[in-house]
Amino acid sequence: MIERKDYLQDPVVHIKISKKLTVDQLMQQFKNSGSLGAGRLATACDIYENMISDPECTVFLALSGAVIPAGMRTLVADLIRKRFVDVVVCTGASMVHDAIEAVGGHHYKGSCVVSDHELYKHHIFRIYDVFVTEEDYVRLDYQLSEMYDNIAAKHKGESLSSNEFTWEIGKCLKDPNSILRAAYEENVPIFLPAVRDSEFGFIHWLHSSQQNKKPILQLDAFKDVPTISGICSKSPKNGMVVIGGGVPRNTIQSAALASKKGLDYGVVITMDRPEIGGLSGSTLEEAVSWGKIKGQANQVMVIGDALMVFPFMVASVTERLGEDFRRVPFLERERLLEQRC
Numbered sequence: 351m352i353e354r355k356d357y358l359q360d361p362v363v364h365i366k367i368s369k370k371l372t373v374d375q376l377m378q379q380f381k382n383s384g385s386l387g388a389g390r391l392a393t394a395c396d397i398y399e400n401m402i403s404d405p406e407c408t409v410f411l412a413l414s415g416a417v418i419p420a421g422m423r424t425l426v427a428d429l430i431r432k433r434f435v436d437v438v439v440c441t442g443a444s445m446v447h448d449a450i451e452a453v454g455g456h457h458y459k460g461s462c463v464v465s466d467h468e469l470y471k472h473h474i475f476r477i478y479d480v481f482v483t484e485e486d487y488v489r490l491d492y493q494l495s496e497m498y499d500n501i502a503a504k505h506k507g508e509s510l511s512s513n514e515f516t517w518e519i520g521k522c523l524k525d526p527n528s529i530l531r532a533a534y535e536e537n538v539p540i541f542l543p544a545v546r547d548s549e550f551g552f553i554h555w556l557h558s559s560q561q562n563k564k565p566i567l568q569l570d571a572f573k574d575v576p577t578i579s580g581i582c583s584k585s586p587k588n589g590m591v592v593i594g595g596g597v598p599r600n601t602i603q604s605a606a607l608a609s610k611k612g613l614d615y616g617v618v619i620t621m622d623r624p625e626i627g628g629l630s631g632s633t634l635e636e637a638v639s640w641g642k643i644k645g646q647a648n649q650v651m652v653i654g655d656a657l658m659v660f661p662f663m664v665a666s667v668t669e670r671l672g673e674d675f676r677r678v679p680f681l682e683r684e685r686l687l688e689q690r691c
Contacts, residue, residue: 442548589615595630
């Protein structure tokens with residue numbers, strides 16, 4: 351039976367800010383407090399460090415929302431190159447915005463209170479307080495259409511999974527700061543479970559509707575399922591970091607369920623609420639009821655703006671691990687062993 355004294359074992363240590371404080375030192379102050387969002391963020395840093403440091407863990411990153419056009423593009427590409435992420439699952443729009451910059455476009459700091467009628471007249475699109483021009487989309491459209499032609503000719507009617515598709519697009523891009531390019535070079539799969547619901551889908555319409563167009567690029571969404579489930583199945587442990595939620599989060603959790611493994615680690619950064627029943631705000635405890643995450647999993651939900659929260663996490667954990675830390679993911683070690691045999 352729990353007694354009163356059992357609830358009173360861990361006093362709050364109040365946050366103290368000195369003149370010089372590194373990011374991880376600030377996280378340790380948050381951890382000493384252990385309260386509210388600061389405590390959850392400190393816990394998220396610990397869990398992410400555990401994922402990366404665990405030699406048996408495969409780290410999945412789920413991306414949704416507008417974090418890529420808003421400034422997180424290079425951060426994600428760097429994580430891929432450091433192998434701090436093993437698998438990316440994201441919306442098609444996230445990779446469209448990556449590709450826009452990879453072919454010479456830009457995203458601009460804007461305002462959420464500007465007149466959208468004025469922006470429309472000037473051919474400027476708004477993503478809350480981020481601007482992107484119509485001509486940058488058009489430039490990408492034409493280049494994607496050409497890429498589709500070449501990819502279709504190469505595969506001669508063979509249907510591609512979404513990760514095979516992103517691999518081919520990344521191969522065509524030259525920008526070293528591109529997420530797609532980094533994933534291609536590092537052999538990190540990027541899955542787009544809702545690829546049609548983005549510019550990638552609508553440019554396919556342009557590509558396929560041209561007269562006498564043969565062959566046509568074919569994508570098969572169902573081909574993703576055995577691939578991503580197989581990754582979960584082969585890995586002794588699996589962990590996910592979720593930015594936002596929606597289809598990318600569901601894809602990772604469902605792969606963990608289908609492989610009968612369940613997730614061992616989970617960090618979700620979201621601004622959504624669980625009461626409406628949507629997945630983006632649903633608790634990780636709810637995922638336990640499905641078998642998507644283990645009951646004893648190391649997990650936390652952080653309620654906050656991912657564009658602020660996630661860079662703090664990465665900076666803190668990178669500082670802890672040090673410059674000499676080198677990570678070889680479990681699946682990469684398995685491939686090396688197979689090659690030696």
